[in-house]
Amino acid sequence: MKRFAAPKPLTPSQIELVLELLDLRQLAPKETAARFNQLIQAGTFSEPQQDAIEILFALEEDEIPDALYDFVDDDARPIVRDALAHEARLSFVAA
Secondary structure (H helix, E strand, C coil): CCCCCCCCCECHHHHHHHHHHHHHHHHCHHHHHHHHHHHHHCCCCCHHHHHHHHHHHHCCHHHHHHHHHHHECCCCHHHHHHHCCCCCCCCCCCC
16 A cells, blocks of 8 residues: 655645646646646656645545645645635524
């Protein structure tokens, strides 16, 4: 069984690339894969980060924001927050 190392959090420059890839994947999946492979060849992401990004690609759209927050460092959180639309969730307490 393959062991997965915990990925280092994605930096702001890495998360910007991931957000680009996520936007592109819906319109051009082949181009997205090619771009991701270019980034891998350039050493942009560690192997554990690559695994985490591949998991992101497999998620449903509504699962991606929470998963992204799990993968980013504190400096990259504002980038994720600004780039993704969030649903407002309200909870009501019965009187």
